[in-house]
Amino acid sequence: MKKTVTTLADGRELLYYDSRDDVVRDAVDRRPLDAVSTSSEVRRDPLLGDSVAIASHRQGRTYHPPADECPLCPSRDGRLSEIPDDSYDVAVFENRFPSLAGDSGRCEVVCFTSDHEASFADLTEEQAGLVLEAWIDRTAELAELPQVKQVFCFENRGAEIGVTLGHPHGQIYAYPFVTPRTELMLRSMEAHRERTGRNLFDDVVARELADGERIVLTGEHWVAFVPYAAHWPYEIHLHPRRRVPDLRELDDAARTEFAQIYLELLRRFDRIFGPGEPPTPYISAWHQAPFGEPGREEFGLHLELFTIRRTSGKLKFLAGSESGMNVFINDVPPEAAAQRLREVASA
Amino acid sequence: MKKTVTTLADGRELLYYDSRDDVVRDAVDRRPLDAVSTSSEVRRDPLLGDSVAIASHRQGRTYHPPADECPLCPSRDGRLSEIPDDSYDVAVFENRFPSLAGDSGRCEVVCFTSDHEASFADLTEEQAGLVLEAWIDRTAELAELPQVKQVFCFENRGAEIGVTLGHPHGQIYAYPFVTPRTELMLRSMEAHRERTGRNLFDDVVARELADGERIVLTGEHWVAFVPYAAHWPYEIHLHPRRRVPDLRELDDAARTEFAQIYLELLRRFDRIFGPGEPPTPYISAWHQAPFGEPGREEFGLHLELFTIRRTSGKLKFLAGSESGMNVFINDVPPEAAAQRLREVASA
Numbered sequence: 001m002k003k004t005v006t007t008l009a010d011g012r013e014l015l016y017y018d019s020r021d022d023v024v025r026d027a028v029d030r031r032p033l034d035a036v037s038t039s040s041e042v043r044r045d046p047l048l049g050d051s052v053a054i055a056s057h058r059q060g061r062t063y064h065p066p067a068d069e070c071p072l073c074p075s076r077d078g079r080l081s082e083i084p085d086d087s088y089d090v091a092v093f094e095n096r097f098p099s100l101a102g103d104s105g106r107c108e109v110v111c112f113t114s115d116h117e118a119s120f121a122d123l124t125e126e127q128a129g130l131v132l133e134a135w136i137d138r139t140a141e142l143a144e145l146p147q148v149k150q151v152f153c154f155e156n157r158g159a160e161i162g163v164t165l166g167h168p169h170g171q172i173y174a175y176p177f178v179t180p181r182t183e184l185m186l187r188s189m190e191a192h193r194e195r196t197g198r199n200l201f202d203d204v205v206a207r208e209l210a211d212g213e214r215i216v217l218t219g220e221h222w223v224a225f226v227p228y229a230a231h232w233p234y235e236i237h238l239h240p241r242r243r244v245p246d247l248r249e250l251d252d253a254a255r256t257e258f259a260q261i262y263l264e265l266l267r268r269f270d271r272i273f274g275p276g277e278p279p280t281p282y283i284s285a286w287h288q289a290p291f292g293e294p295g296r297e298e299f300g301l302h303l304e305l306f307t308i309r310r311t312s313g314k315l316k317f318l319a320g321s322e323s324g325m326n327v328f329i330n331d332v333p334p335e336a337a338a339q340r341l342r343e344v345a346s347a
Numbered sequence: 348m349k350k351t352v353t354t355l356a357d358g359r360e361l362l363y364y365d366s367r368d369d370v371v372r373d374a375v376d377r378r379p380l381d382a383v384s385t386s387s388e389v390r391r392d393p394l395l396g397d398s399v400a401i402a403s404h405r406q407g408r409t410y411h412p413p414a415d416e417c418p419l420c421p422s423r424d425g426r427l428s429e430i431p432d433d434s435y436d437v438a439v440f441e442n443r444f445p446s447l448a449g450d451s452g453r454c455e456v457v458c459f460t461s462d463h464e465a466s467f468a469d470l471t472e473e474q475a476g477l478v479l480e481a482w483i484d485r486t487a488e489l490a491e492l493p494q495v496k497q498v499f500c501f502e503n504r505g506a507e508i509g510v511t512l513g514h515p516h517g518q519i520y521a522y523p524f525v526t527p528r529t530e531l532m533l534r535s536m537e538a539h540r541e542r543t544g545r546n547l548f549d550d551v552v553a554r555e556l557a558d559g560e561r562i563v564l565t566g567e568h569w570v571a572f573v574p575y576a577a578h579w580p581y582e583i584h585l586h587p588r589r590r591v592p593d594l595r596e597l598d599d600a601a602r603t604e605f606a607q608i609y610l611e612l613l614r615r616f617d618r619i620f621g622p623g624e625p626p627t628p629y630i631s632a633w634h635q636a637p638f639g640e641p642g643r644e645e646f647g648l649h650l651e652l653f654t655i656r657r658t659s660g661k662l663k664f665l666a667g668s669e670s671g672m673n674v675f676i677n678d679v680p681p682e683a684a685a686q687r688l689r690e691v692a693s694a
Contacts, residue, residue: 045576046539046551048531052576053668053676056683099668099676154667162664171667179672184395192393204393229390229399285671304671317509318665320501320518321400321446324632324651325526329400329446336403 001133008082009033012094017134019089019126027075027084038101042176050180053099064164072111072167088114089127090134092172100173103147108172110134110153116167119279120155121266128259135172135286136247136255142174143248143291150175150182150290153247158281160315161308170284178290185287186295193298201300205239214338216268217345221254222261226338231328232306233316234272234280234337236265239302245289246301264346265305271344273312281315282307348480355429356380359441364481366436366473374422374431385448389523397527400446411511419458419514435461436474437481439519447520450494455519457481457500463514466626467502468613475606478517482633483594483602485519490595490638495521497529497637500594505628507662508655517631525637532634533642540645548647552586561685563615564692568601569608573685578675579653580663581619581627581684583612586649592636593648611693612652618691620659628662629654 004016004025010033016025041054065071071082083091091111098107112120112131120128135153142151155170156163178186192200208214208225216236217224224238238261240254250258269280283306289299310316310331321327351363351372357380363372388401412418418429430438438458445454459467459478467475482500489498502517503510525533539547555561555572563583564571571585585608587601597605616627630653636646657663657678668674 043576045574045578046547047535047574048528049535050531050576050673050675052578053674054576054680055676055678056680152667152672154671156666162662162666173668173672173674175672175674179674181395181671181673184397184673188394188396191396200393227392227394229392229397229401231392231399283667283670285667287671306670315509318670319503319509320499320630320632321520323630323653323665324501324528324634325499325520325522326397326528326531327400327520327522327526328397329402331402333401333403 001130003137006084008084008093010036010096012036012096014083014091014093015134015137016085016088017090017092017130017137019130023089025085025088027086029080029084031080036096036101038098040098040101040104042100042104051177053104055097055099057097064159064166067116067166070116070165070167072109072165072169073116074114082109083111083114090130092134092138095171100175103176105148105176106142106145106172106174108138108174110138110170110172112168112170119157119168119266120170120284121263121270122168123263125259125263128263129255131170132247132255132258136250138172139247139288142172145174147176148174148291149177149293150179151246151288152179153286153288155282155284157284158279160281161283163281178293182287182290186290186293186299189298190295199243199298199300201239201243201298201302205241205243205300213335216338216341217261217264219257219261221257224261224265226334226341228334230306230330230332230334230337232308233310233330233332234269234341235304235306235334236341237302237304238262238265239300243300245296245299247286247288250301262303267346268341268344269305269307272307272340273309277312280307280309348477350484353431355431355440357383357443359383359443361430361438361440362481362484363432363435364437364439364477364484366477370436372432372435374433376427376431378427383443383448385445387445387448387451389447389451398524400451402444402446404444411506411513414463414513417463417512417514419456419512419516420463421461429456430458430461437477439481439485442518447522450523452495452523453489453492453519453521455485455521457485457517457519459515459517466504466515466613467517467631468610468617469515470610472606472610475610476602479594479602479605482519483597486594486635489519489521492521494523495638496524496640497522497526498593498635499526500633500635502629502631504631505626507628508630525640529634529637533637533640533646536645537642546590546645546647548586548590548645548649552588552647560682563685563688564608564611566604566608568604571608571612573681573688575681577653577677577679577681577684579655580657580677580679581616581688582651582653582681583688584649584651585609585612586647590647592643592646594633594635597648609650614693615688615691616652616654619654619687620656624659627654627656
């Protein structure tokens, strides 16, 4: 893998990750871009105790552009995009419309492939492995920024969940605080340790393996299951068998097998609702340990993959109970979801 | 106000709330309904520590029926609905497709008016006052059920947030546990008391009144503002000036003024995005103290009203950061939202 670091016309960082070591990425961004000025502000809610990013400059962000104006395609035929080169394998750059910037963190865009029409599930294992290397590298670099407490690599896929650029891409949010979701897990983990003397993540995976009913797929180094109390109609948690706090600590064997396992899960996701159904909208979220927190070594890295589609043509909405009270109602029993996700395995 | 209690053909409870004391509600439900069988199950998530309602029977629930098959209209002209009478003011009944039932709680539907084409904002003050009386009565009755820890009255409005019945209605969820959202508030409240010796809800309202910049509307008995760390593009919190833990303890003066204030807020909501824009989708949520919890007397009842529309034709989606990490990104500064909500006041 070869990594090339450069900057865009407005000073934002751009990184190329290539499979071939002999690729030269020296194209210059010739766009007349103004310097990025953002007004991101993190405010603390006194009642909920959480932090909200107020980012008004984002209202003007690029919204469903036509394919020939895609800012994530390579620059070609005189059309200049966010990526100056006329090709790339994986490209990462700082978001021009960040939710978090400066002291409040950093937001990056990860272009999974230069092929505008592809989706992650269409990648080869080699390409998917390269994306994993990019996630690992970004986690390692962002961990070094003094204001960053936690790195979140994720993909939103599908207009139904608000994706405004069709080009296959994900995002990385580097937060200046431990997120509420991670805080909940750390708290449960500590309580479990006190009560049982054991690690919560290990026990959750062991229980799912013992039950078996909600297992979706197992590899030599990974276990995928629908959790016992799944919040979403179809939700998969993917854990490495050897628990590690974050992506950097995955060993070579786990890294190598990841691409194969993850691609299979994504391909099954697109088959849940049967043939002729449009691609399944999903959110794919890496849960990593925050930096410098007590207990971080006990945290269990895992990937959460879920869809908001509950049945053909119908979405799960976060309405009163979920948005008002944080109580999820799930219409699909986790055991039925797991069975469906086993049925649609690749031949 | 006159309340009439009866039952539907399958044994579910139905209650009429009428403004006139001389109304007789004795129509019988003549539908051949099977007894309701639900498989609601509450499961605890070991990582997040929250409870999820698994309710698979809901997949078959009524979904966008044509107006002449509306189950919330009165029964008329030989067409039998959920409400046997041929008219009503406010009607409440147990949901046939509940997320919570039996030991796991109870779900009710509140029909705000028999007028299928109306919305809450179209009600008269008298009608809105009657809905408030129904909410108060339901809170009082559900508080007596031994399995119920918390009563949540709310309205989801608009297909954009998943409403599947167009008839103006809200819902009541009676949870068998303290919800995660309320737990967060109780925890912040206790920490604030320890740190300052003061009540958090009182201090939040006092701060907003002192700042002034985010105030939307004040009455003699109510204060409405956009909170300092609003999570949603347009979000209003409505607090009674005299703090009470739940709806039952509002005094007559606050009850009387509520209808006027709330109707004005809803009407402003429909004007945020200018003329010609379809009605604003919203969630309206009553935050009440749970029952029998330490500190419940310190809790501050308030109503939270918010929309997921961020600008004309564009919705705020809960994507990776919100759904994966519980971190909200808000593109509309609260001060700008409040200013807009003052601009669109009724003449």
